[in-house]
Amino acid sequence: MAFCPNCRYEYKKDLKECPECAVQLVAQLPNEPENLQNEVFLTTAQDETQLQMLSNFLQNEGIPIIMKQKNNGDFNRLYMGTSPFGADIYVPENAYERASEIMGFINAPSDLEPTVDFEQEEIAYEQKRSRWVSILLWVLSIPSIIMLIVSMISKFHR
Numbered sequence: 001m002a003f004c005p006n007c008r009y010e011y012k013k014d015l016k017e018c019p020e021c022a023v024q025l026v027a028q029l030p031n032e033p034e035n036l037q038n039e040v041f042l043t044t045a046q047d048e049t050q051l052q053m054l055s056n057f058l059q060n061e062g063i064p065i066i067m068k069q070k071n072n073g074d075f076n077r078l079y080m081g082t083s084p085f086g087a088d089i090y091v092p093e094n095a096y097e098r099a100s101e102i103m104g105f106i107n108a109p110s111d112l113e114p115t116v117d118f119e120q121e122e123i124a125y126e127q128k129r130s131r132w133v134s135i136l137l138w139v140l141s142i143p144s145i146i147m148l149i150v151s152m153i154s155k156f157h158r
Helices: 048-060 073-080 093-107 118-156
Strands: 039-045 066-069 087-092
Touching: 039 048, 039 093, 048 087, 048 093, 087 093
Parallel strands: none
Antiparallel strands: 039 087, 066 087
């Protein structure tokens, strides 16, 4: 079997490069670095995209990570290339504070994102809907009103 020295996943022998990290695979994993032996849980990535984004942010800051797939995620990731179960991300104990700061920055709301007041949106939608229902009822009732007037006039003329 071949292993990625970066993400530490095991792949089939016929692969030469890790599809996730674009790193040359090795026949045997090196011993776990000293600074990862006291790992602490940081967060859970819900899908592959979030997992790659978070791991890239942390590794770009020089923080090594360990990803532990949930359920049978390792099996899925090995054979299908992805896992729907997400993964837990662990960091060294001495880098936890810095990693938490990075996570806070990533999860912080952006000034560029519009803030939507869903309650106001719902009120405006209901008002608009109410107006259209009223108009529709008036339009549909006009023929009935005309027929009623015509029938009343015809009764009085007899």
